[in-house]
Amino acid sequence: MTAPTPLPRRTRAAHPLARLAAGAGLLVVLVALLLVPAGPASAHAVLVSSSPASSAVVQGAPAEVVLTFSESVRQVTDKIRVIAPDGSRADRGGPVFDGGVVTVPVDPEGGRGTYLVSYRVISADSHPVSGAFTYSVGAPSTVPVDSGADSGADPAVSLTTRVAKYLTYVGLLLLVGPVLIFTAFWPRRLSRTGPARVTWTGFALVVAGTLAGLWAQVPYTTGGGLFDVDGGSLRDVLGSDFGLAHLVRLGLLAASAFLLRPLLAGREGRADRVILAILGVAALFTWPLAGHPAASPAPPLSVFADAVHLGSMAVWLGGLVVLAGFLLRSAEEHELDAILPVWSRWAAIAVVALLLAGTVNALIEVGSPGALVDTTYGRLLIAKIALFALVVGVAAVSRNLVRRWREAARPRPLRRALWLELAVAAVVLGVTATLVQTTPARTAGANIAGSGSTLFSTTVTSSLYSLQVEVDPAEPGSNSMHLYAYQPDNRPQPVVEWRATIALPSAGIEPIEIPLLPLTDNHATGEINLPASGEWQLRVTARTSEIDQATVTTTVPVR
Known part of the structure; x- marks a missing residue:
């Protein structure tokens, strides 16, 4: 019987254009990773409501601020802060976490003016959620500055996190491919040296990517730079679901290393293959358990x-x-x-x-x-x-x-x-x-308190007073309106008589009178049914004495 003819030598080298295409593909990936911006898109839970609501004006200082998120969140040390109008900290004691609800005790004797609430927490899928909103006690004032507020994700940290993910993906396919081929149909006469090197390269990439991911998760969580890692924050990450999944992956890789050696040398037994397959399948689940699917x-x-x-x-x-x-x-x-x-x-x-x-x-x-x-x-x-x-x-x-x-x-x-x-x-x-x-x-697409809320709030001024106007939810149908009158020095302005109308000229809707109920000297409320979307024209007249009155107007966008 004639021995099979080996393939022509000219087929034994990869075509230069093919290698160039592969290299170009990898280059495109790295450039894409560099160009994709980091920012709010990193957050995977959203703040759906707060109490007090964003931009709300309340008459008395609340004893607590309540944040409600779309999913369970966990704490980042000293990253939930309430800043008083004078720039001091208004929060008292640590926040209380109960699933997606976070309660922050605040000073009930706080002064009048605008308060700033900033937050950074970790969502159920291990990604940070950060943001800020304001509320006012008595009347709005200049928004205070929080020097310790979250400044957003460091670009180097975001890039490292993505590159670490990419390394684990590439390493996984380089690890699985040779193992699969060796187990199924690698010709015994061929040397295993080349594929074995590919296997160990893949193994090293998965380990390196996993370790880099663990390291980057610390500043990604706290909002620091790439090397802002301390023992406490590292322990917090290792104790999280994200950290546990990565530690389990490293443990499974360590166990599989002992079985890879005989397999790559062609000396493995059936039991080795079965155990290695079980370890591999278990390791696969550590990726989704540390990401979106788990939440x-x-x-x-x-x-x-x-x-x-x-x-x-x-x-x-x-x-x-x-x-x-x-x-x-x-x-x-x-x-x-x-x-x-x-x-x-x-x-x-x-x-x-x-x-x-x-x-x-x-x-x-x-x-x-x-x-x-x-x-x-x-x-x-x-x-x-x-x-x-x-x-x-x-x-x-x-x-x-x-x-x-x-x-x-x-x-x-x-x-x-x-x-x-x-x-x-x-x-x-x-x-x-x-x-x-x-x-x-x-x-x-979920509504984010402070940015996606449908509550309409604005302040308009006249020669006699400033008027805080709130319309909730500023949508077609039933709406609640609150009016707060203030003097130029932000003290409450007593109002003797309130009158208000609202119209939609673009749709031919003539002014509709809004029945108003005074709740305090400077606060009135009313209910109005708005039948259509559009730019509604609100007109409010407040009489402050027997002879003094002023009228203000504003546009209420109803969507």
Whole structure:
């Protein structure tokens, strides 16, 4: 029997253009990571309400400020602060956390004027939530300055966090690919040295990315710089769900290292393979348990789907690395005849699982079709889907080449297609690394107290008084109105008689009289039904004595 003819030597080197494409893909990823801005999009929970409400004017100083978030949050030391009008701290004692409700005791003897509330907490998916709002006691005044308020995420910290995620993704596929191929169909006659080096490189990248992620999480949590890490804050991170997931991952990696050596040397037994598979599957779950899926509306489903998504990616792309980098270069024709059809089926199954799991996660995290285009998360998801479609298209070409490669006896076109597939996939991983640090679309559109609230509040002035106007919720339908009159020195201005009308000229709605009920000397309230959206014209007349009165007007946007 004639020995199989080795593949021509000219097929044993990767095409320069293919390598250039792969390198360009990685470069695009790193540039994208640098260009994507950090900022409020890092927050994955939202402040849905507060008491006192943002911009509210209350007559007496409250004994506590209550913040209500969309999900459970945990404390960052000294990052919830209430600043009095004179710049001093008005909060007294530590805040009390109860799920998504945070109660902050404040000085009930505080002075009149505007108070500033700033906060930074950690959401259930390990990401910081920060912001600020004001409320006033008696009358508004100049907003005080909080020198210790949160200044936002440090760009170096945000970049390190994304790069750490990216390293763990790349390391995972480099680790899984060779292990899978060695276990399934690596020809015994071929040396394992090259793929073994790829495996250990992947192992090192996962470890390095995990450690870097743990380190960066400390300043990411506290709002400091990359090297602002102390023992207490590090302990807080290690004791969190995020830290626990990363520590478990490191432990599973350490255990698997003892089983990788015999596998990479070809001396493993069946029990080694089973244990290594169990450790690998367990490690996959540490990624979703440290991110969005753990805080989704359906955590078990999200965690499982994300683990399947990640595992399918590692199987598909990791196998491609070994196939393009080693097997197509070194295996003989009869070996490739047996390997390529099997691998093609495996890759197809992995892509289908990847697509299904990704669809499940997208449905959970996006929440509504409009969020796909209205949120950063949705737009990044669209970009990822488009790139994934491109990868699948290249994979279809690759699979077609697999079916007919032996007819041409030239695997070079197949290798080019595989390298292109990997290059585009590298960009997809970069988008994914950014996506997991971005506010899920399901929460990005939620109302944020102080910015997204529908409460309308404004102050208008006349020669006799200033008038604080509040309309809640400033939407079509029933609305409550509160009017507060103040003298120029911010003392309450007694009002003898109140009159108010509201009209919508653009819709032909003539002035509607608003019945007002005086609650105190300077405070009146009323209820009004606004039948349509638009720019409503509010006119208020306050008589302060038998002969003195003044009229003020303002526009109330009703949406």
